[in-house]
Amino acid sequence: MRAPGTRSSWVKDLAMGARFAFAGGREGWTRTLLTGMGVGLGVALLLVTTAVPSALAARDQRGAARETITSRTAEQPGRDTLLIARGNMSYHSDDIEGRLVQPEGPDAPLPPGLKKYPGPGELAVSPALDRLMKTDEGKLLRERLDGKIVSLIGDAGLVGPGDLYYYAGTDRLAAQADGSYVERITTFENTVEAPPLDPVLALLVVLVFVALLTPVAVFIAAAVRFGGDRRDRRLAALRLVGADGRTVRRIAAGEALAGALIGLVLGTGFFLIARQLAPNLSLQGRSVFPADLDPRPALAALVAVSVPAAAVAVTLFALRGVVIEPLGVVRTATPRRRRIWWRLLLPLAGLGLLAPMMGRGNTHGRFNQWQVSGGVVLLLVGITALLPWLLERVVGRLGGAGGVSWQLAVRRLQLTSGTAARLVNGIAVAVAGAIALQMLFAGVEGDYTRDTGQDPARASMSILTRSGTEDHVDALGKAVAGTKGILKAVPLTSVPASRTPKAQGGSIDLTVGTCEALREVGQLPSCKDGDAFVLTGAPGEPDGRTGTAGPGDKLFTGNLYDREGPEPSVWTVPADARTAQALKDPNGRLRTGLLVTPAAAPKNLSGRGMAQVYVQLDPKVPDALELARTAAYKADPLATAMTLQSSRTTTEFGSIRTGLFIGATLVLVLIGASLLVSQLEQLRERKKLLSALVAFGTKRSTLSLSVLWQTALPIALGLALATAIGLSLGAVLMRMTNVPVRIDWSSVAMMAGSGAGVALVVTLLSLPPLLRLMRPDGLRTE
Template identity: 30%
Template sequence: MIPLGVRLALAGGREAVTRLAVITAAVALGVGLLLAALAGMNAVGTQNQRYAWLNTAVVPAADASATDAMLWQVRRDYYHGRSIGRVEIAALGPGAPVPPGMPRLPGPGEYYASPALDALLRSTPAAELGDRFPGHPIGLLGRDALPSPDSLLIVLGRTPAQLEPLGPQRVDRIMTTSPDECTMDCYVGINGAGMKLTLAAVAAGLLFPVLIFIGTATRLAATRREQRFAAMRLVGATPRQTSVISAVESTLAAAVGTAAGFGVFLALRPGLAAIPFTGERFFGTDLSLTAADLLLVAVGIPLGAVVASVLALRRVRISPLGVSRRVTPRPPRAWRLIPLVAGLAELAYFIGRRPQSTDGQITAYISGFVLTLIGLVLAGPWLTMTGARLLAGRAGRPAALIAGRRLADNPQAGFRSISGLVVALFVTSVATGTITTFVANRGAPSGDSLAVSSLAKTFWPEDGPAPSADQIPAGLAAVPGVRQVIVLRHNPDRNAWQGLITCAELDRLRVFGGCPAGAEVAAVPSDLVGPRALDLPAQERHVWDAATIPAAEVARQPILSIVVDTTGPVAFERARTMMINAFPRGQFPASGAEWAADNSRELVQFQRLADVIMLASLPIAGCSLAAAVAGGLSDRKRPFSMLRLTGVQLGTLRRVVALETVVPLLVVSVVALGTGFLAAHLFLRAQLRYDLLAPPPSFWLMVAAGLAVSLAIVASTLPLLRRITGPEAARND
């Protein structure tokens, strides 16, 4: 049976070869995307492992007096919004541990820089960046120390006397535990578990349309294949023999497609490495596959093809005559709406009842989304039937009447052709609606916000005594582009991050807000911007709360922070460099926008992933639609040929085919988009208490383009009608 199956698959004429080619392409696409998702998950773990050494300070030296130790301090700096990791070390003896990526510890006045930072230092005026790093370079950090090719890292050598006043940690070993596995409050790294979960969701979102594409491709010429296998049954073939022949055909295509899928993955890998899913690019070798990944794909995909082929022949196995004695299938029942309603109800149930644990939230929401998606696919035929009956009931032309009746007789087949696009629209609407709302509520401030142009240095109590006014660099106000240097005082009536400023000073500044009527002193955040005014444009004035302290007492309070208002990035960075050198203790000065960008970096990653889902899933769904329409025309060429012989014009048949696809496409697409946005709204209300915001115009343009391409695909198949509905097709085979 196996040789016969191979022969039938390869020597069955143009139709068989075309079918094998389409199945192979579908499987190759699915395998390539699956491998890319698996490699992406592996890359997240590999990248996170290279963050481990930056968490060395979480494990202090066991013996504080040991000489085989060193002083260690890690802080974050910025340049034009990009984060710079600054590591300062001072060896206490010859046996001090050496971090990865460098042959030896840098001595006092020496440093190692990452290749990206080294290039930046060479191309940037020293007053803006280089003057922050005392000493001279002695080499570049190796890949073992770099999470990404774009990482900005520097390791500075200092003497113990230079480093001790800055409050370093004494360590005697380098951390090697990945932040994912760290149980000691590691603070540098990425949420690998969350990112892997997100990539898994992306993989599922992409694979649903791909699986539908594969299923659609396997049904090409389904009627002809069923007739062929039924004839084999009638001449004596057993159900097992027909199953073997079908499995050989499907396994052959799946095996070739799987091999081609590895080629697709290798072709995609350089582009995937350049996408900063975690905020930074991957090294190409990070996107690797384990032996388990290879075995899972190489064995699982062909095995799945065999199962699909056996299920596809279930009618022939029951009765070979059943293929010829076709009857109208039973219409879908309204119970198909139950899973869809149940999925939405589950998401709605957790509004006000959000699970406390992360695992509980994952279980609650993922199961709700999956149940809703399954419900949408199950409800599709019923919705198609409803739309078809409305079309037939209001039909004024023969084409609409024929299309409506045919769809109403077999809505399962009508929905099957557009199911991939429907799934893609649901997934993209959920992702876009959720992420758009995330970014709008918790993203970085707008470009004209004061949070972008003002720089703040706060003196926290744990950093030591605050400076006096005469310690502020006199040249700071003289930097070209610096408009104001504002000193905020500590507010004894509020918590540590609240400051004081007189209303007279605030009225002079104006752009930073104002005081309530009758107040003398305002209570303001330490950066004069704060979360309430984070997105407040400079032309709008925010009113701060009044403070109870008299204006005469403000100047007697310790300095809380220094805020520098600038006109551009050059002045901003020059002022930052001057403040870092003047006040080296504690956190380095930064803008509110830079802090917000750190917090919203993960949201931006999710936005990129949503774009990937949309850009990849819609073309895949279009391919599935093309295969379904072409296959449907091939299976119905004899009925259409009979209609032409009875006098039906070719244009009428073309309108029938178009309506049979367009009606379910538009009806179920509207339902899919509405269901996706409703599911996103319920999730946002349950998890974050946000209301869904409208997606950007680019989303609607993308959806319109996807639907337009789908309609164009349908139109491109219509010329086939003339070729396949000639008189010769009306003969019984």
């Protein structure tokens, strides 16, 4: 007889358990397949998670390869030069990026994804943009980008399959190639690295991964315990033929190991299917190519090893309170009440890890990622330890009052409270993590949301362009003003002036516009064409670049900064110029310098100036914003149409929040799928019992309602516990980031309601199989 616990005995017993899993007939295959399905769903999500870093890196690399931030430039046209300008725009809720291109020689550099440049009036677009422009939804966009589509941009030139990108050919860039709006480049290159995230944002990234992956681990741990009652009866039969207690436990671990291995295979298959479907999925404007979802080998290997090992460990841990005898199974945990003391150690240990980091915020260096991860995991896993104890105490106090369905549900929960808790653990952990993250995001959002100073009530959008000439700006304003849905369009031109020919002593802002336009930036006592005003009440730039002038002063305008080109013109401030109090423009800027009407303005307004057209939309006209953007693009493709907003969130914070939304969506799908599989497995285990109850006259509606109660009661307790843990964790995290603790109860209710909604949907989906299982022929035994 071999010595118990030797390596060979472990191998043989695990192999025997695997054979039972595959050779147990239809019953065994069904049980193993259910286990594999539950584990496989978790494995698929784990593989997707391990592939996220490589997917993001691939998107960033392709995005950098088509940029020109650090590209080599040229002063004069040549065989290898390209004139390029940005043509980014927005369309409804989508951001569309584009470039206007004009090659100046046969060797002009091609960006990734293009085989040749589109000619004047032609477009090269991404497949996603091509599809959008061909739909009814893209009608206004077709009017804006009215060139002929001659080619599609290849994958190498796109950050993702849903990327909305275009190249528009033109022959009008040479006159504006000054390096500000239009660049002359010889390469496509961007070697500028993004700055590292600050400590709080880095903490958010860690928390998102931990809070989303912990429920996955809980699901996998629950999945490997499918079919526990039938398995225990088989183990009792093994004791009857001579196997000892250690042997049957190792055999049980072998069965779980087989299910986990099947789960690895199925999970890999699910992942490969999801990988091929990835181009069709776009969340918050983000999408990836199938090749981007490439798990890192080390992380994939960790998943492949940890999942089977966890299956064995969970099974052995679950059998610690089970006495398997030759004539049956005795669960020692049933008569002995669960103890609370050791269950409290997990959340207390988690708080102990997080407490030393309270009050650090962004000013005391980075948070220890391992310490944060360990503390959060212990707190969340503490739910899985506390919920069985809480459920046992609550259902143990419930008496026999109530209807038949309620009594059936309570009795079932009293007998198998541990099984019911396992079904709810995943939802509870996910909800607790979501509540904590929601609190933290809401708490720190103010630190990453800035007040722009813009006033959307005065202007819905601002069209920014080069000042050029006054005629150009007026034509842009008239083109927009004549568009349907525009209440008014106010053009303002701002050019620099100086007391010296080359602006050695600083510059003076010269704002030119009609009286109506000037009233947007100054409090004018009275105004007619030919007037000029000296602005007061606005501080100058701290470096002295701006100043003011008085009536009769001589100023230079025009070419103030370029050594080559025409000499600056001399302009005299009108002698009757009056003072005017400066007002903030719709962009929130308080201007300095002079306000001048067209009749009094210098004749030469060229130079490094800017022009803006403030546009007020008619809210009664649908798509007025898109019509204005289209009019602006047609009048000046280099103009930037910006929607005014009173506040803006930083890109980094918005990206992390988007990642949380994507991850939470995937976890919710996993919650529903895993819970449905668990529910079906539980119903299959009780097939004969349900059939017997129906055969003795129990109404089907009573049994269906009983199943609903059996789900609702653990869910309610689980969500209550998850809310308490989530609020506690959220408060600790907010203290760590040094923000006041505030609770948004509507968000908490939404998180808890999402978990309850998933459970309700799963219960409704399980009712049709339940009705089929309640047939009298379910009592047949072969």
